[in-house]
Amino acid sequence: MEQGQKPHLITYGTYVLVWLSLISLTLLTVTISGVDYGRIALFIALVIAFVKSVLVVSYFMHIKFDEAIFKFFILVALVTLASIFILTSTDIFFR
């Protein structure tokens, strides 16, 4: 951010909309968990959790409007974490 430049402000309304989406997704995931989707139930629940965290990180944590370096950092952290998970799960499956 350049000196004297005003930071990007997110409106109160946007925050409330994000919150409403988060609550709706929570109620959705609870409702869906009552239905028996078998093996993909966990997958659906994790996809919903992932969508919720994208909303929190983008808006509440302001990443959508921050410098590119923050997005890059997060990408590196997530790729690291994902590789650890993928490597461990292949180890479990092919043991």
Place this chain on the structure above:
Amino acid sequence: MEKIELREPISANQTNDLAVNQVAETHHHKDEVGAKIGMWLFLFTELLLFGGLFLLYMAYRLQYTNDFIIAGQELNLVMGTVNTIILLTSSLTMALSIAAIQRGKKNLSILFLISTILFALAFLVIKYFEWTEKFHHGIAPNAPELLSKPNGEIIFFGMYYSMTGLHALHVVIGLIVLSFMLFFLLRNRINENDYIKLENSGLYWHLVDLIWIFLFPLFYLIH
């Protein structure tokens, strides 16, 4: 040695100038991007801390799928859902508190920050009732009744207590940090022109929320 010798001859007048310069610098060159990067780096270490536990959870869940499903039924879905909603709402009021101080609305910012603190307390109170109820049913770490269950169920509750426990510890730390921020806000140490402390505390609080977003389906929504 040389450096020390060089520094010694500085006169009283010069040190005074240095002090003035330093004050001027802290006022004009507050590196907010740097402060935020530092905070994010810390958050990544938190991510790895919880990541390790999630990894363990994944490994055990693949090994004891059925036991995890049976044990998961014991958790109180209503309490878990209410706590999720409380934590999401506390994240909203945290974001609103920052939005208010950015616009110079100090009182509104204080009001939202106090709401965040109250929601955090409510989360802990519900967690307390949830845990004590489990304890009364003999599901406590190392309780004989729990130990008589199959291995997978013991591990499920072990993971449940360690992961939600570590998360609750983070809520407590968040509460303490936010209380300090409230004090700074009241004393105008956080204001319209300098609110990076509040922003970084907010980042920490949202991380606590993020971790719960994943804990909730993994423990409460197993079927």
